[in-house]
Amino acid sequence: MCGTPIDMAIVDIMQLRDALPPRTPVVGLDPGEKTIGVAVSDISLTIASPLALIRRSKFTREAEELFALMESRGAAGVVIGLPVNMDGTEGARCQSNRALARNLLRLRDLPVAFWDERLSTAAVERMLIGEADMTRGKRAEVVDRAAAGYILQGALDRLRGG
Numbered sequence: 673m674c675g676t677p678i679d680m681a682i683v684d685i686m687q688l689r690d691a692l693p694p695r696t697p698v699v700g701l702d703p704g705e706k707t708i709g710v711a712v713s714d715i716s717l718t719i720a721s722p723l724a725l726i727r728r729s730k731f732t733r734e735a736e737e738l739f740a741l742m743e744s745r746g747a748a749g750v751v752i753g754l755p756v757n758m759d760g761t762e763g764a765r766c767q768s769n770r771a772l773a774r775n776l777l778r779l780r781d782l783p784v785a786f787w788d789e790r791l792s793t794a795a796v797e798r799m800l801i802g803e804a805d806m807t808r809g810k811r812a813e814v815v816d817r818a819a820a821g822y823i824l825q826g827a828l829d830r831l832r833g834g
Contacts (some may be wrong), residue, residue: 680786681777685827686748689717691783698749699723699742700824702789704814708734709816711824712745715765716832720824723815735779749782753789753823787827789819 683691692698695715702709713719723745726737729754742748752773755765773784 681781682773682786685751685785685787685830688751688783688785688827689831692807696748697745697819698751698824699745700736700753700787700820700827701738701772702750702753702820702823703729703772704816707816708738709818709820710738710741711817711820713828714745715746715825717828720821720828722814722821725817727826730777735749735776737779738776750776750784751787751824751827752784754786758787758790758792785827787823787830789823789826 682746688698697713698709698714698717700713700720702711706728708728709722710724710726711720712723713721724741726734728734742750751772752769754762754769757763767827769786776782777784
């Protein structure tokens, strides 16, 4: 079955490394209704670090901000969290995140992969409560960036066979 050019830029997570130029980082995205958490990997695709928070407004502005962050870090690919339901089905948020990928691909030719982010926000919140002893207000400020890092780290671990 032949895919459209847009379909061909969406890759399986295990094909992501081969779809990238050598020694280039990727960004991880945790799209929410109000913000998009952004994380970035190192050039060896080993470690993910929370990077920024993009406030949701017009898609064009969001994309410009994302691409500026990518360019500043030399990132050449994107991993987008996919909030799959616990039973494995995809709901409206998954469709919204898939639409984000298609819209980004209309603007740039780059590899995009999805990563199942089930429970990522809950895991990050538990970490911030238990390990970092953060207040609710502080957690709200960092949870989306941290969730993007958690999502990206999971994808990077999978790339390494973890």
